[in-house]
Amino acid sequence: MNTDRKALWAVRQCALPTVIRSCPDCPGMRHRASGNIRVNASGKLLDVWLLLSCASCDRTSKVPVHERVHVSALDPARLVAYEINSQASVRELVTSASLAAKNRYRLDWTGTWELETRMPLYALDDPNPLSVQVRFELPAPVRVERLLQLGLGLSRAEVRRLVADGRIRLPLAPDAKAHQDFELTIHGPGSVDAAKHAKSPGAPVAERTDLARIGLPPAPGRELPRRATAR
Ligand SMILES: [Zn+2]
Structure with a gap:
């Protein structure tokens, strides 16, 4: 047998999921990942954001990924990936259910x-x-x-x-x-x-x-x- x-x-x-949250500039709710991640350093402390674009008005908004985190707390390879806007990192962040929950937005997975x-x-x-x-x-x-x-x-x-x-x-x-x-x-x-x-x-x-x-x-x-x- x-x-x-x-x-x-x-x-x-x-495709990547659409982020559903309100836009401060227009009545639009749908946002897509812009493809960029922003890293700001202040001394040894880092802020990392995922950047979104409003699908209606193109306004850029930021989703905090790390806030005031010590540079030693981030894996160096991950930090480099953030700094070069690695598409794998963008994908990982925009598909993250925990990041969505933490920042109180919904993901639309249609299509x-x-x-x-x-x-x-x-x-x-x-x-x-x-x-x-x-x-x-x-x-x-x-x-x-x-x-x-x-x-x-x-x-x-x-x-x-x-x-x-x-x-x-x-x-x-x-x-x-x-x-x-x-x-x-x-x-x-x-x-x-x-x-x-x-x-x-x-x-x-x-x-x-x-x-x-x-x-x-x-x-x-x-x-x-x-x-x-x-x-
Ligand atoms: Zn908008």
């Missing part, structure tokens, strides 16, 4: 990610379990059942039924939001029935068609990487 069936789903970054799968869909009907690694390229909070809908091409009701039937096993609730890597398993139509009812191998075909009959895309595209955008 093949127990090594694995697939990888990647939540890929398409920031897409799901890439390289799973041959015909594999879903295989009786052997398939383990799916879900990897997050950015910490976008994504509802688990939404990922399953996109990854499997199913409706929410179909996903919920498969979870309720034990065909899809998850480390967190289907309506929970995941933002970091996790693993799920998909069990073939026969395996759950067999475990539940100890059925004979001659079980009726109608009982093992759940995933086979539901909206699979036409054959030519199904082994190509598929992309589904977050909306």
Whole structure:
């Protein structure tokens, strides 16, 4: 029996999240990272800010990252990254839930990610379990059942039924939001029935068609990487 069936789903970054907070100059609420970080030194004390631009009026505003912190308290490599406006640092700061909470703004993750799968869909009907690694390229909070809908091409009701039937096993609730890597398993139509009812191998075909009959895309595209955008 093949127990090594694995697939990888990647939540890929398409854009950085939008910072939602009021602008002092206009009624606009949406801000994007300007791409810059400002570091101010006063003796041995440093202030570090992430710079944002208002999407409506372009006004620059500052989000404090470190305030009056002693230079020795910051990792030198990190300080250099801040000073050269490293895009990795900008990305890390603007996607940080803790920085958002500390500065009392909300992040809008709409349109920031897409799901890439390289799973041959015909594999879903295989009786052997398939383990799916879900990897997050950015910490976008994504509802688990939404990922399953996109990854499997199913409706929410179909996903919920498969979870309720034990065909899809998850480390967190289907309506929970995941933002970091996790693993799920998909069990073939026969395996759950067999475990539940100890059925004979001659079980009726109608009982093992759940995933086979539901909206699979036409054959030519199904082994190509598929992309589904977050909306
Ligand atoms: Zn503005």
